[in-house]
Amino acid sequence: MTREELPNLAESKLTALVVDDNFVNQSIHQKLLARLGITNEVVCNGKEAVDAHCSGRNYDLILMDMDMPIMNGIQATKRLREMGIESKIAGVTTRANEGEKKEFMEAGLNDFQEKPLTISKLLSILHKFDFYVQT
Amino acid sequence: MNTIVVGQLQRQFQDYIVSLYQQGYLDNQFTELRKLQDEGSPDFVAEVVSLFFDDCAKVINDMSTSLERPDHVDFKQVDSGVHQLKGSSSSVGARRVKNVCIAFKECCDVQNREGCLRCLQQVDYEYKMLKTKLQDLFNLEQQILQAGGTIPQVSMN
Numbered sequence: 001m002t003r004e005e006l007p008n009l010a011e012s013k014l015t016a017l018v019v020d021d022n023f024v025n026q027s028i029h030q031k032l033l034a035r036l037g038i039t040n041e042v043v044c045n046g047k048e049a050v051d052a053h054c055s056g057r058n059y060d061l062i063l064m065d066m067d068m069p070i071m072n073g074i075q076a077t078k079r080l081r082e083m084g085i086e087s088k089i090a091g092v093t094t095r096a097n098e099g100e101k102k103e104f105m106e107a108g109l110n111d112f113q114e115k116p117l118t119i120s121k122l123l124s125i126l127h128k129f130d131f132y133v134q135t
Numbered sequence: 136m137n138t139i140v141v142g143q144l145q146r147q148f149q150d151y152i153v154s155l156y157q158q159g160y161l162d163n164q165f166t167e168l169r170k171l172q173d174e175g176s177p178d179f180v181a182e183v184v185s186l187f188f189d190d191c192a193k194v195i196n197d198m199s200t201s202l203e204r205p206d207h208v209d210f211k212q213v214d215s216g217v218h219q220l221k222g223s224s225s226s227v228g229a230r231r232v233k234n235v236c237i238a239f240k241e242c243c244d245v246q247n248r249e250g251c252l253r254c255l256q257q258v259d260y261e262y263k264m265l266k267t268k269l270q271d272l273f274n275l276e277q278q279i280l281q282a283g284g285t286i287p288q289v290s291m292n
Contacts, residue, residue, distance in 0.1 A: 023186045024223040031171045031179060067218060094222045116226040118167045 006119065007132060010037030014131055015058075018042040019049045019076065020065040020092075025115070029063055029092070032122050036132075045069055046076025053080060059087050060131065063117070066093035066104055074107045081108035088129040092117055136283030145287050148275045152289050155272070160265055165228030166291055181273050184266075187227045191262040194220050195255065202251055213251060214243040220258065231261045 016038050018029045026042045033040040038061070043049050045068040062080075066073040077089055090111040091104045101112055111128050113121045126132035155161045165180075172179040198216040201209040221236035235258045242250030276286050 022190070022219060022223055022226075024183060024190060024226050027183050027186060028168070028171070028226055031176070031183075035171055035173075067215075094218070094225060115222060116164050116167075116228075118164070119170065 006035060007123070008037040009126070009132060012037075012131065014038045014060045016040040016061040016063065017049060017052065017057075017059040017087075018063050019044075019046060019068070019073065020063070021045055021068040022065070025065065025117075029117055032117060032119060033063075035119070036122065036126070046071030046073055046079070049076050050079050050083070053083060053085055058085075061125070061129065062087050062089045063092050064089050064109070066091060066100070074104055077104070077107040077109060088131075090125045141279060141282045141284035144275065144279045144282060145284055148272070148279060149287050149289050151272060151275060153291070155268055156291050159230050159234075160268055162228045162230040162233075163291065164226065166289075168227060169288075184227055184269055187223050187229065188262060188266050190223050191220060191232070191258075195259050195262075198251075198255055202248060202255060205248060208246070208248050208251075210243050210246050210251075214240065217243055224262075229262070229265055232258060232265060235261055 014037075016033050018026055018033070018040060020026050020029065020042070021044050026044075030040055030042055041052070041057075041059075043052055046064075047070045049062065049064070050071065064073045064077055068076075071079070073091060073093065077091070080087070080089065088110045089108065090113060091101075091109045092113050092115055093100075093104070094115045105112055111125050113125060123132060152161075156165075168180050168183060176182075194216045198213050201212045201216070217236050217239045221233055221240065224230075224232035224236060235254055239251065239254035239258060242254055279286055
């Protein structure tokens, strides 16, 4: 897909939260979202993601890493669902054996993608959540 | 703009970046990163790989400390470092670094300290080699821009 063919979802006013402790991944995921016109913020671990929601912030989409210090992605996803957060949560991780994937999904994910994240994978996530309809 | 000079530089750039893929330094994820660079963030790739190299230096140093004493190796800490490096190398398309991390993880899993030390040395070598190669690539980009040209999009398909 060329740059010119990328959808611009700015009119949808979608918001996203990147939850990842790695600065490289934070940077890339934020750029991917921005390229599609999705406003986004970043936090460094699951506790910060929970705290953001406790402070009243809400997002259409959460990109959740699995391995993080303080509170990992599984714990954070469970906690957010317990709080009644209904945002779409996509797990994004390099750990992809079936057992780990199952545990992550059962925590409350809506989707799961293996890192590294690309434009195609992000569009697949958005399409699954009906945030993006391919024409 | 001297079109002959720009043309030569662009060809040099294309040949160099293709060689980096062919020699296994980079994989398709680097191509994906380059697609994200635009007029609004013209140094995006350089900035992200700089973060990656900083990450490498820190994690390698931490793992070196964990592996120092033969009688007291914290393999959990080493495994955590390897996982982090594998993740970030995969994200920037640093193929050789990622492949060393795969072997490194296997050594961690069986608590092979000697194997881990060899992998540590190799991952240190590979990230520094890639850093030098990419610096040369970015220098070529700058020369093209200064000569009034545009950076070629190189398809590896």
